[in-house]
Amino acid sequence: MSSQRRKVLIIGGGFGGLFCARRLAKVDVDVTLLDRSAEHLFQPLLYQCATGKLSIGHISRPLREEFARHSNIRTLLGEANELDPDARTVTVLRPDETTFVVDYDVLVLAAGMRQSYLGHEEFAHWAPGMKTLDDALEIRQRIFTAFEIAETLPPGPERTSWLTFAVAGGGPTGVELAGQIREVATLTLNNEFHSIQPEEARVLLFDGGDRVLKSFAPDLSAKAGEKLTELGVEMHFGVHVTDVRRDGVTVTAKQGGAQQQFETRTVLWTAGVEAVPFARHVAEVLGASTDRGGRIQVEPDLTVPGHPEIFVIGDLVGRDRLPGVAENAMQGGLHAAACIRRDLAGQPRRPYRYRDLGSAAYISHGNALLQVGPIRLSGYLGWAAWGLIHIAFLTGVSNRISTVVTWLASIARAGRYHRAFMLGAADRPEQRYTYSTWDLPEPAPPEYR
Structure with a gap:
C-alpha cells in the first residue's frame, strides 16, 4: 500500500x-x-x-x-x-x-x-439474541439440549418447561425462529426419542403489535399468521415480555391488566435493536x-x-x-x-437514494413470503423466490454453490444435517449448558502448586 x-x-x-x-x-x-x-x-x-x-x-x-x-x-x-x-x-x-x-x-x-433488550440487559443471560454466529450456535445448543434434557425427565411440570420455547418479537427473525422450532419438533425429531413426544413441544410467540410481520402488507401478514397457527405456534399479541428468568418469563399487556407467567427453559429474543x-x-x-x-x-x-x-x-x-x-x-x-x-475525480457528490427491492420472510419448509412493490407471493412460490434471492446475494461462489446443493436437497427432504452442538467445559461459565464441577480434577497439594 x-x-x-x-x-x-x-x-x-x-x-x-x-x-x-x-x-x-x-x-x-x-x-x-x-x-x-x-x-x-x-x-x-x-x-x-x-x-x-x-x-x-x-x-x-x-x-x-x-x-x-x-x-x-x-x-x-x-x-x-x-x-x-x-x-x-x-x-x-x-x-x-x-x-x-x-x-x-x-x-x-x-x-x-x-x-436491544429495551433497558433490561440482564435478560441477555437467559434470552440470547440473533445477531452473530455465536448467537446462532448458542441458540442451536439451547434448542437441541432442551429436548435432550426433557428425555431424561419424568412427565410433569419440569419436563413441560423444557419442551416450551418462548420467542420475543414477531418480526421476520421471530417468525422464522418460531416456525423453525416447530418444524424441528414435528419433523426433524419426531421419531428420534423414546420417553418424550417432540411434536408436543410448545412454541410461544410474543409481540406488542396486533399481528406478525407488521412491515408486510396486511394480507401477507395474515397468511403468515395462519401458517404459524397451522404449525402449532401460539401467538400472543399486544404484550411485552417484562421479565426473563432461568425457568420462565413474565408477560404484561400493553394496555394494562394482570401479568402472565409462562414456565419455559428456552427464551429467544428478537424484540429490538x-x-x-x-x-x-x-x-x-x-x-x-x-x-x-x-x-x-x-x-x-x-x-x-x-x-x-x-x-x-x-x-x-x-x-x-x-x-x-x-x-x-x-x-x-x-x-x-x-x-x-x-x-x-473532482466531481460533486450525489445524494443517497434508497431503492426498495422488497421484503421476504421464511415461515416453514415450502412456505415463505415475498413482497416486491405490487408483487406479493406466498406459499411454495414465495419459498422458491425467497431461496433464489438469498442465494443470489451470498458472498463468494463457493458459498453459493454449496448452499444451492443443500437447498435443493432440502426440497426433496426437509432434513437438518447440521445439528451438532457443544456443551463447553465446566470452567467456562459463559457456556449456558455444561456439566457441573464434580468431575474437575482435585486441587494439587500445596507443595505441588
Missing part, C-alpha cells in the same frame, strides 16, 4: 462494509476493512444455522479470502474503540484487550446494530444527533454534519426512515464508494 494515497477505513464487514470495499477494489485508494470477527456473515440466514439447516460455512466467509486478490485492501481483526476526529485516527481493541491505532482520510462507519457502543461514541464525539435507538442523523450524502470525511451507512443511518435491511446496507456501501470515487 502507498503512504501517499488517500486512506479509507471501513468499520464493519457486513453488507455495507463489504459492498463498499468491493467497489473500491483497484481504485487509487488504500482501504482498511476492520471487523470484530474477520468474516462476512450472511445474517438473514442465521436462523437456518441456529436450527441445523445450514452450516457456519454456508453463511459466512473470511474477509481475508474475499479480498486476497486485491492489493489495495487489507483486512484487520479488532473492535473499534475510540475515535479522534481531529487526528483522524481510530483506536482498535484486539481480542487480547491490547490496542492499536489506524489512521484514515475517509471513514465509513458500517458497524451495524446489536440486539440498538446501535453498537462505538456508534454511540462516534455520535457523542462528533456532536451528532441520534434517535432513541442510536441511529445517527446524516446529510443527504450519508455523511455526518460538519464531517464530510465520515460516512454512516446501513442500519445506523437515522434519516428518511430507511429500513434496517441488507439491501439498504448494500446500497449505502455502494453509495459511499461512489462518493469517494467522485471526490478523486
Whole structure:
C-alpha cells in the first residue's frame, strides 16, 4: 500500500462494509476493512444455522479470502474503540484487550446494530439474541439440549418447561425462529426419542403489535399468521415480555391488566435493536444527533454534519426512515464508494437514494413470503423466490454453490444435517449448558502448586 494515497477505513464487514470495499477494489485508494470477527456473515440466514439447516460455512466467509486478490485492501481483526476526529485516527481493541491505532482520510462507519433488550440487559443471560454466529450456535445448543434434557425427565411440570420455547418479537427473525422450532419438533425429531413426544413441544410467540410481520402488507401478514397457527405456534399479541428468568418469563399487556407467567427453559429474543457502543461514541464525539435507538442523523450524502470525511451507512443511518435491511446496507456501501470515487475525480457528490427491492420472510419448509412493490407471493412460490434471492446475494461462489446443493436437497427432504452442538467445559461459565464441577480434577497439594 502507498503512504501517499488517500486512506479509507471501513468499520464493519457486513453488507455495507463489504459492498463498499468491493467497489473500491483497484481504485487509487488504500482501504482498511476492520471487523470484530474477520468474516462476512450472511445474517438473514442465521436462523437456518441456529436450527441445523445450514452450516457456519454456508453463511459466512473470511474477509481475508474475499479480498486476497486485491492489493489495495487489507483486512484487520479488532473492535473499534475510540475515535479522534481531529487526528483522524481510530483506536482498535484486539481480542487480547491490547490496542492499536489506524489512521484514515475517509471513514465509513458500517458497524451495524446489536440486539436491544429495551433497558433490561440482564435478560441477555437467559434470552440470547440473533445477531452473530455465536448467537446462532448458542441458540442451536439451547434448542437441541432442551429436548435432550426433557428425555431424561419424568412427565410433569419440569419436563413441560423444557419442551416450551418462548420467542420475543414477531418480526421476520421471530417468525422464522418460531416456525423453525416447530418444524424441528414435528419433523426433524419426531421419531428420534423414546420417553418424550417432540411434536408436543410448545412454541410461544410474543409481540406488542396486533399481528406478525407488521412491515408486510396486511394480507401477507395474515397468511403468515395462519401458517404459524397451522404449525402449532401460539401467538400472543399486544404484550411485552417484562421479565426473563432461568425457568420462565413474565408477560404484561400493553394496555394494562394482570401479568402472565409462562414456565419455559428456552427464551429467544428478537424484540429490538440498538446501535453498537462505538456508534454511540462516534455520535457523542462528533456532536451528532441520534434517535432513541442510536441511529445517527446524516446529510443527504450519508455523511455526518460538519464531517464530510465520515460516512454512516446501513442500519445506523437515522434519516428518511430507511429500513434496517441488507439491501439498504448494500446500497449505502455502494453509495459511499461512489462518493469517494467522485471526490478523486473532482466531481460533486450525489445524494443517497434508497431503492426498495422488497421484503421476504421464511415461515416453514415450502412456505415463505415475498413482497416486491405490487408483487406479493406466498406459499411454495414465495419459498422458491425467497431461496433464489438469498442465494443470489451470498458472498463468494463457493458459498453459493454449496448452499444451492443443500437447498435443493432440502426440497426433496426437509432434513437438518447440521445439528451438532457443544456443551463447553465446566470452567467456562459463559457456556449456558455444561456439566457441573464434580468431575474437575482435585486441587494439587500445596507443595505441588
